[in-house]
Amino acid sequence: MKNLSLIFASLIINVSVSTAHEGPWTAARPDGHAPISVMGDHMHAMGEWMISYRYMTMDMKGLLKGSESVTATSQLTGMTSMVPTEMTMDMHMFGTMHAISDKWTLVGMLNYLENEMNMIMPMNMTMNTKSSGIGDLKLAGLYDIASWEDGRRAHLNLGISLPTGSIDEKSGNNILGYGMQLGSGTLDFHPAITYLGQTENYSYGVQLGGIIRIGENDQDYTLGNKFEAALWGARKITDFLSASAKFNYSSQKEIDGAHKGLTTMQKNMSPSNQATSQGRDLTTFGIGLNYYFQDGGLKGHRLAAEWETPLDQKVNGVQLELDSTWTFGWQYAW
Numbered sequence: 001m002k003n004l005s006l007i008f009a010s011l012i013i014n015v016s017v018s019t020a021h022e023g024p025w026t027a028a029r030p031d032g033h034a035p036i037s038v039m040g041d042h043m044h045a046m047g048e049w050m051i052s053y054r055y056m057t058m059d060m061k062g063l064l065k066g067s068e069s070v071t072a073t074s075q076l077t078g079m080t081s082m083v084p085t086e087m088t089m090d091m092h093m094f095g096t097m098h099a100i101s102d103k104w105t106l107v108g109m110l111n112y113l114e115n116e117m118n119m120i121m122p123m124n125m126t127m128n129t130k131s132s133g134i135g136d137l138k139l140a141g142l143y144d145i146a147s148w149e150d151g152r153r154a155h156l157n158l159g160i161s162l163p164t165g166s167i168d169e170k171s172g173n174n175i176l177g178y179g180m181q182l183g184s185g186t187l188d189f190h191p192a193i194t195y196l197g198q199t200e201n202y203s204y205g206v207q208l209g210g211i212i213r214i215g216e217n218d219q220d221y222t223l224g225n226k227f228e229a230a231l232w233g234a235r236k237i238t239d240f241l242s243a244s245a246k247f248n249y250s251s252q253k254e255i256d257g258a259h260k261g262l263t264t265m266q267k268n269m270s271p272s273n274q275a276t277s278q279g280r281d282l283t284t285f286g287i288g289l290n291y292y293f294q295d296g297g298l299k300g301h302r303l304a305a306e307w308e309t310p311l312d313q314k315v316n317g318v319q320l321e322l323d324s325t326w327t328f329g330w331q332y333a334w
Contacts, residue, residue, distance in 0.1 A: 025153045025196055027333070030292040031203040031234035031242035034196075036304035036329035037286065038207060038230055038246070040107060040157040041194060043142050044099035050333040054093040060320035061086045067314040072120045075318055079268040082127065084320050087117040087179065091135070097333075105142040107159070111135035115180050119270070131169040131176055136161040136183040140190065151198035157209060159190035167219055168261070175261040177272030178223075179320075185217025203242075204233040220260040224253030224279040234290070244288040248308070252279040254316045277317030284308045284325070302331040 026032055027042055034041035036054060044050060063070050063083070072083045095109040114132040121127060140159030147153040165183020169176045192209025211226040232246035255275035262273050271277040288306030293299055308325040315321075 023151070024147055024149055025151050025198050028294070029198075029203075029236060029242075030238070030240055030290050030302075031198075031236050031244070032292070033290065033302065033304070033331070034205050034207075034230075035232050035234075035244045035246045035286060035288045035306045036290070037248075037288075037306050037308065037325075037327045038205075038232065039109070040140060040142055040159070040192060041205065041207065042196070043105045043144055043153075043155055044097060044333065046099050046102045048097075048099045048333060050097040050331060052093075052095040052097075052329060052331040054091075054095070054327060054329040056089075056091045056093065056325065056327045058089045058091075058325045059086070059323040060088070061323045062321045063318060064313065064315045064321045065318045067312075069321070070318070075271065076120070076122055079265070080270065082119045082121050082270040082272075083318075084177075084270070084272050085118050085120050085126075087115065087320050090114040103144045107138075107140040107142060109138045109140075110164075113165075113182050115182075117177075117180060117272070119272075129171045129176055129180060131166075131180045131182060133166055133169075133182050135165040136188070137164045138162075138190065145193075152196065154193065154195045157190070157192035157194060159192075161188040161190060161211075163187060163217065167217060167259070174266065175259060175273075177270060178255060178259070178275070178278050179272060184213065184223045185219060186222060187214045188212065189214060201236045202233065203236070206231050216257060221255050221257035221275065223255055226250060226252040239294060240292055242290045242292075244286075244290065244306070246286040246288070246306070246308075247311075248284045248286065249282070251281045254279040271318040274317060277315070277319055280313060280315040280319065282310060282322065283312040284310050284322075286325075300333050302329075302333075304329045304331075 075083045092112040099105040116130045119127045138161045143156045145154040167181045167185040189212040194207045196205045207230045213222045228250040230248045234242045234244040236242045255278045286308035290304045293301045306327045310322050
């Protein structure tokens, strides 16, 4: 995995220094945006607006204990009487961007989530739980650090998320596990820095960022802080179409504290209820397509799709294993 990352990074560097780009970085080309799963990747000129919709679906199947695969039945020991076997998360993301100056672009994003988890119990009995609703509201400001005349630029992303998502989701009278809740319950700081570049037919980018949780929520726990790094490159195939490849690494710590709605028996009953079985290190690889309408009645519209698969993952405690993620998106700027 590390060798693949080094090869991809080397390719980006070689492309960027070998092909001249005349003029500053521009979004007015199919590879002018990052892969659709990357947030806060670009800025706008003063007065410009953009609205967007993304649909992300994530599938998790099988269990990991650390980095080793284990069977669900092997974990039904002692007080553990419910073990997750698979989960799907569908997320609808609505966003808007507006540049109040050439230096500042403001961003707002709100999610609607639909979660479903299947669990196994002794004697091969099964259980299905669901949750759905609004997630946390994210607000951010993108600040231009530098723009060069050879197709490169860099900007800061300074964001916060407000705890609008529920952390009290239940199945009957029982609190659902942490992964089935809809928000963090805390005010969270989302800092990031993004570096972009373009050549005549290629684009590339790097983004380093994370989530810093502020305080403790009203259920007496705090989700783990998260670090994330993304590296991508894209090839302009035509004036309308581009293809992309991306490596992503994330590391999230386990939960501090515990949901006060969970009794001691409920915490021991399932790994999904245990604070020590939350957070993971994850490396993924993704490929995508981006289509940009440059003229006609759909000028300014973009369509994009990306598929991601894990290269390496290590979980805290016992957790479901990520299988794949699809992200589809539409963007319109004017």
